Amino acid sequence: MTLEVSDLAVARGGVRVLEGVSFALPPGRALVLRGPNGIGKTTLLRTVAGLQPPLAGTVRSEPETLIYAGHADGIKATLSVAENLSFWAQVFGKSDISQALDAFALAPLADRPAGMLSAGQKRRLGLARLLVTGRRVWLLDEPTVSLDRDAVAMFADAVAAHLAGGGAALLATHIELGLDDATVLDLGPFRARPAELDDFDEAFL
Amino acid sequence: MIALLARDLRLAVRAGGGFGLGLAFFLIVVTLVPFGVGPRTQLLAAIAPGILWLGALLACLLSLDRIFALDWEDGSLDLLATAPLPMEGAVSVKALAHWLTTGLPLVLASPVFALLLSLPAAGYGPMVLSLLLGTPALSVIGTFGAALTVGLKRGGLLLSLLVLPLYMPTLIFGAEMARRGAEGLDYSTPLLMLAGITCGTIALLPFASAAVLRINLR
Numbered sequence: 001m002t003l004e005v006s007d008l009a010v011a012r013g014g015v016r017v018l019e020g021v022s023f024a025l026p027p028g029r030a031l032v033l034r035g036p037n038g039i040g041k042t043t044l045l046r047t048v049a050g051l052q053p054p055l056a057g058t059v060r061s062e063p064e065t066l067i068y069a070g071h072a073d074g075i076k077a078t079l080s081v082a083e084n085l086s087f088w089a090q091v092f093g094k095s096d097i098s099q100a101l102d103a104f105a106l107a108p109l110a111d112r113p114a115g116m117l118s119a120g121q122k123r124r125l126g127l128a129r130l131l132v133t134g135r136r137v138w139l140l141d142e143p144t145v146s147l148d149r150d151a152v153a154m155f156a157d158a159v160a161a162h163l164a165g166g167g168a169a170l171l172a173t174h175i176e177l178g179l180d181d182a183t184v185l186d187l188g189p190f191r192a193r194p195a196e197l198d199d200f201d202e203a204f205l
Numbered sequence: 206m207i208a209l210l211a212r213d214l215r216l217a218v219r220a221g222g223g224f225g226l227g228l229a230f231f232l233i234v235v236t237l238v239p240f241g242v243g244p245r246t247q248l249l250a251a252i253a254p255g256i257l258w259l260g261a262l263l264a265c266l267l268s269l270d271r272i273f274a275l276d277w278e279d280g281s282l283d284l285l286a287t288a289p290l291p292m293e294g295a296v297s298v299k300a301l302a303h304w305l306t307t308g309l310p311l312v313l314a315s316p317v318f319a320l321l322l323s324l325p326a327a328g329y330g331p332m333v334l335s336l337l338l339g340t341p342a343l344s345v346i347g348t349f350g351a352a353l354t355v356g357l358k359r360g361g362l363l364l365s366l367l368v369l370p371l372y373m374p375t376l377i378f379g380a381e382m383a384r385r386g387a388e389g390l391d392y393s394t395p396l397l398m399l400a401g402i403t404c405g406t407i408a409l410l411p412f413a414s415a416a417v418l419r420i421n422l423r
Contacts, residue, residue, distance in 0.1 A: 049287050052423040068287045072280025078219040079212070090208030091288045129284075 002027050002065065002168045003137050005048060008057035009192065012043040016055060016192040023185055025137065030159065030169040030179050035187035041172035042070070044187070045139050048170065067135035069143060073126025077115025081106055081125055084114050089132040100131035103158050104151075119146040127155055130162075138162065138169040144177075152177070206290060206298050213302035216275075223271055227264040227307045228314055234260040235318045246323050253322035254332060254383030260318070261311045261336055262343060262372055268307050269347040270364050272299050273355040273418070282355070286422055292415035300341075300348040300411070308340030324387055331386020335399060339379035342403040345410050346371045352414040355421050374402050 002025055009019035017040035025031050033041050047054050049068035075084055085097040101107045104124040109117065114125060123146050130138055138159075144152050156177040159169055163181050171177075217224040238256050242248055276282040285295055315336055316329055324332065350368035354360035382395035 046283075051283060051286060064289055066287065068283065070280055070283055072278075072283070074276075074279055074281035074284040076212070076216060076279065076281070078216060083212075083215075087208055087212045088284070088288075091285075091290060093289070 002061065003048070003170070004060040006058055006060075008044070008047065008059065009055040010040055010043045010047045010052075011055050012040060017043055018187060018190045019056070019192045021057070021187070021190045025168045025170060027136070027166045027168055028163050028181060030163055030171060030182040032177075032182050032184045033170070033172040033187055034174070034184055039187050039191060041187065042141050045141050045170065045172060046070070049139050061137065065136045066139060067130055067133050067137070068139045068141075069126060069130060070141045071145070073122055074129070075114045075117075075122055075125055077113065079114055080111050081114055081117070082110040084125060085128060085132055088129045092133040092135070094132055094134050097128075097132050100128040103131055103161075104128045104154055120148055120151055123147055124151055124154070127158065131158065136167045138167065138171075140169060140171045140173070142172055144173055144175045206294050209285075209290065209295060209298045210302055213299065214305060217302070217306040223268055224306050225310070227268050228310045230267055231260045231264040231311055231314070231318065234263060235321050238322065250323045250325055250387070253319060253324040254328065254387050255380045256322055257315060257319060257324075257332060258336075258339075258376055258380040258383060261308075261315070261340065262376060264311055265307055265340065265343045265347060266365055266368065268303065269351050269368065270354070270361040272303055272348055272351040274351070274360070277355050282418075283422060286419070292418060293411045296348060296352065296414040296418065297407075297411045300345045300414075303348065304341050304344035308336075308344050312336045312340060325389075327389050328383065328387030331392050331396075332383040334396070335379045335382040335386070338396070338399045338403055339375050342375045342399075342406045343372060345403075345406045346375075349410045349414045349417070352418045352421065355418065375399065378402065 004024045006022045008021040010017060021044065023031060033044065035041055045068065046052050048059050049066055051068070082097065085100060089095055089097050101110055104127060106124060106128055109121065114122065117125065127143060144155060147155060152175060156179065159177065160179060162169065163179070235256065239249060273282060276285065286292060312333060315333055319329060319332060347368055350364045353367060354364045357363065378395040378399040382392045382399055385392040385395065
């Protein structure tokens, strides 16, 4: 079992947004989170990644398997593309970045300062970071934002290769990636009901 | 951790990294004081240790809000928090990088600046030693303040208000040690107090900074 979420409730800004979310993500599978803006896709991903504690429920995964990629790519503008990738590789105890550069067609840009890249190229660099870390479960928040059609295909290939290699991916995206092993989870039914008004005030009325 | 240190040092010396800003600020403060006080060497020599310490403290303060703010803005802080690096370690490395790029240059340049304030010759050794012992505490306490205010827009002023009171013990014993040294007195007591404060902050504050940072990232 790679990742198991049971009866999870999450809050954003003190407001309960999702509750009773349960799913299991075995190796080799992808799970796509769907739902309207503001339903809590990002919050759910951040909770699973351990950036914020759940209100209720549990997230079980093998230690040191998760990697989170959010809206911001964590790119340093004054470092070159290769330096940015090497840094993250070293943080995760790896050293080889050539494969990640090739997977997202970044090799010709390797020596360019990351601040000079276009939005789509920056995003490709942010996604290439996933490959250098060697983590098995990818948690991706809108990974295809600002990517063109070719780059989306590149990304879909990278995810497919990752799944074929025994990895797993939890994605919040609205774009069809054409993945064979993907399941869609609609978050609509898990929207948290407004909390019952407690009658604490009544004694004073 | 070494990768993080190398990255922070590299970022500091690249364009817009702010390396040398603190040093230039220190130079200007120390140069302005004789203009304000007037050409009285005796008076300058008497207040030189205090001015040098205040200048170093303000120069240190100047670069504090960059410790986490830049990493928070571009999202690297989230990614670092989910990396296999313990947060306490990352915070300590950040403080070390801040000291290497701000505190250490101040310590090395202080004898030159002391010359501008006509510090007595006997005072150079204790003054440099006091800064060497005290500036790591400034960086570690400053990192804690930066962790508290990360994510706040225009948090720089709030950061100064939070951090300056915490700098007082370091300033008191650091300036006292430099003063006693300049007057040729025994300075072992303030030296021990200063060293104790620095060791204490280095040992304890990274845990507080990491806890605060975790809460701020939610």
